[in-house]
Amino acid sequence: xxxxxxxxxxxxxxxxxxxxxxxxxxxxxxxxxxxxxxxxxxxxxxxxxxxxxxxxxxxxxxxxxxxxxxxxxxxxxxxxxxxxxxxxxxxxxxxxxxxxxxxxxxxxxxxxxxxxxxxxxxxxxxxxxxxxxxxxxxxxxxxxxxxxxxxxxxxxxxxxxxxxxxxxxxxxxxxxxxxxxxxxxxxxxxxxxxxxxxxxxxxxxxxxxxxxxxxxxxxxxxxxxxxxxxxxxxxxxxxxxxxxxxxxxxxxxxxxxxxxxxxxxxxxxxxxxxxxxxxxxxxxxxxxxxxxxxxxxxxxxxxxxxxxxxxxxxxxxxxxxxxxxxxxxxxxxxxxxxxxxxxxxxxxxxxxxxxxxxxxxxxxxxxxxxxxxxxxxxxxxxxxxxxxxxxxxxxxxxxxxxxxxxxxxxxxxxxxxxx
Numbered sequence: 001x002x003x004x005x006x007x008x009x010x011x012x013x014x015x016x017x018x019x020x021x022x023x024x025x026x027x028x029x030x031x032x033x034x035x036x037x038x039x040x041x042x043x044x045x046x047x048x049x050x051x052x053x054x055x056x057x058x059x060x061x062x063x064x065x066x067x068x069x070x071x072x073x074x075x076x077x078x079x080x081x082x083x084x085x086x087x088x089x090x091x092x093x094x095x096x097x098x099x100x101x102x103x104x105x106x107x108x109x110x111x112x113x114x115x116x117x118x119x120x121x122x123x124x125x126x127x128x129x130x131x132x133x134x135x136x137x138x139x140x141x142x143x144x145x146x147x148x149x150x151x152x153x154x155x156x157x158x159x160x161x162x163x164x165x166x167x168x169x170x171x172x173x174x175x176x177x178x179x180x181x182x183x184x185x186x187x188x189x190x191x192x193x194x195x196x197x198x199x200x201x202x203x204x205x206x207x208x209x210x211x212x213x214x215x216x217x218x219x220x221x222x223x224x225x226x227x228x229x230x231x232x233x234x235x236x237x238x239x240x241x242x243x244x245x246x247x248x249x250x251x252x253x254x255x256x257x258x259x260x261x262x263x264x265x266x267x268x269x270x271x272x273x274x275x276x277x278x279x280x281x282x283x284x285x286x287x288x289x290x291x292x293x294x295x296x297x298x299x300x301x302x303x304x305x306x307x308x309x310x311x312x313x314x315x316x317x318x319x320x321x322x323x324x325x326x327x328x329x330x331x332x333x334x335x336x337x338x339x340x341x342x343x344x345x346x347x348x349x350x351x352x353x354x355x356x357x358x359x360x361x362x363x364x365x366x367x368x369x370x371x372x373x374x375x376x377x378x379x380x381x382x383x384x385x386x387x388x389x390x391x392x393x394x395x396x397x398x399x400x401x402x403x404x405x406x407x408x409x410x411x412x413x414x415x416x417x418x419x
Contacts, residue, residue: 001033001240003090004068005227007083009216011076013333016214019305020155020255023219024124025075027161029068030241030248032115034386036060036067036108037241045242046387049115058104060237065090066108074116119159127154137281138177138273140266140300150299156260161249162381166260169373174267174302174365178283185363186277186284189270193360195291206293206359208331208340209306209352215332218306218352219251222313225329225348229317232327245386246316250378254312257377258305258370267302270360292360303370304362307353311374312381314345319382321345349374 008029012022035050040060043053055063069087073080091101131153133141142148156166163169175181192198198206211218226247230240270292277286317325328341329348342348353371356362 001064001068001237001244002227002231003086004029004033004065004072005223005244007069007072007086009220009223011072011079011083012217012220013214014079015076017217018151018213019211019217019219019309020127020152020158020259021124022217023252023255023309024119024158025072026219026223027248027252028075028115028119029071030244031161032067032071032108032112033064034241034245035115036063036111037238039063039107039111040104041238044238044389046385046389048245048385049118050111055103055107057100058107059094059096059100062091062094062096062101062104063108063111064237064241066105067112068108070109070112071116074112122159123154124158127152127158129154134266137277138268140268141272143269143271143296143298148298151297152259152299153263156256156263158256158259160253160256162385163253163257163377166256167264169257169376170264171261171303171369171373174265174363177281181365182282182363183284185365186270186273186282188364189357189360189362190274190287190290193270193292193357195293195360198293198358202358203293204337205340205351205355207335208337209355210294210335210359211306211332212295212297215334218309219255219313221329221332221352222247222251222309225327226313226317228329229321229325229327242386243317243320246319246378246382247313249385250312250316250374250381251309253381254308254374254377255305257373258303258308259299261303261370262300262305265302266300269296269301270363271296294359294361296361301362302366303373304353304356304366305370306356306362307349307367307370308374308377310349310352311371311376312378313374314349315375315378316382317345317378319379346375 008026031048035047037060038045038047039050039052039055040058040063065087069083073083091105131149142150160166192202211221216224226244230243274287274290277284279285323344323346325345326343328339330339331337349371353367357364357367
């Protein structure tokens with residue numbers, strides 16, 4: 001799986017894939033591999049999209065390679081030749097017989113094709129809708145000089161992978177302009193997130209987690225983190241596939257949830273507010289000419305996508321391993337910074353979240369509620385999908401227990417009726 005995930009991150013980088021689109025690709029690759037490994041390993045877990053039974057005579061590793069690389073080739077067609085070549089090289093290195101290799105390739109490839117087709121009408125292809133900007137204090141306006149339309153206004157309507165809807169974890173409205181909470185958050189980003197303010201460490205944190213265009217992206221950074229965690233542990237291929245499927249679905253649904261919030265509330269970015277606020281309109285004076293440390297993305301501020309992605313991945317990983325796991329994170333290949341180390345998944349997520357305030361592109365209230373919502377998404381995904389199938393004996397015990405409980409309740413009702 002490590003090789004497929006490396007190819008996934010390389011494809012995201014090479015195509016400068018936006019974070020929501022990257023998160024969808026991550027989920028589709030991980031889920032296809034999960035279903036393939038599960039089918040080849042006795043179907044001990046609830047399949048996600050695969051409707052067949054267990055398949056004998058196949059290699060779980062080869063089936064995973066076939067599903068992962070075939071899905072990547074469909075999602076990144078410009079790289080299909082390279083990706084299929086990598087698939088064949090990896091399967092060939094397993095030393096399988098021709099019959100087993102062919103059967104494994106067929107299983108993984110068919111799972112990838114079916115799942116890709118099933119997501120074809122999920123709304124992703126039509127999410128770049130025309131957009132009419134608002135006006136006046138608080139309204140989001142384009143953050144690029146050309147006034148171009150913002151990124152993916154319809155992504156909140158994309159069909160989730162596990163959530164019931166993109167609005168399932170919708171946040172309460174952000175603080176009103178002029179409120180104490182708004183003014184405090186405004187001052188925090190104004191004084192720590194500009195191009196010439198903030199400590200050296202704050203600026204390094206902002207750049208470390210920036211993950212802008214042409215990088216591995218915020219959800220891709222968590223694929224890298226999760227892959228590193230798996231490499232440090234002795235898990236079976238099936239267990240690894242399950243972890244990555246939960247992480248993948250979590251970050252994908254985090255994107256849908258974050259974009260639902262963004263285009264439901266359409267709040268202006270700090271750069272617009274700080275340059276345009278007045279005491280009358282915002283409860284605080286603006287600072288014309290203020291510039292953020294990082295380039296402001298062209299989509300609304302509330303809530304933070306970074307925070308939602310990070311909270312979701314951290315919540316998913318903590319569901320498997322507990323939160324108190326020490327690990328180090330590498331920056332994107334294009335960033336000349338040292339690795340950063342953490343004592344928990346939540347600590348890494350918290351730093352990724354606050355990095356956007358240090359970068360001058362989010363308010364504090366964009367961050368903490370989004371971290372909490374993301375954590376809830378990750379834990380919800382862990383609880384609702386990719387779970388083990390109960391053994392037959394377990395089902396018998398559950399049914400027996402339910403019958404005994406029903407009998408006890410009936411006896412209690414009968415005694416009350418006779419009293």
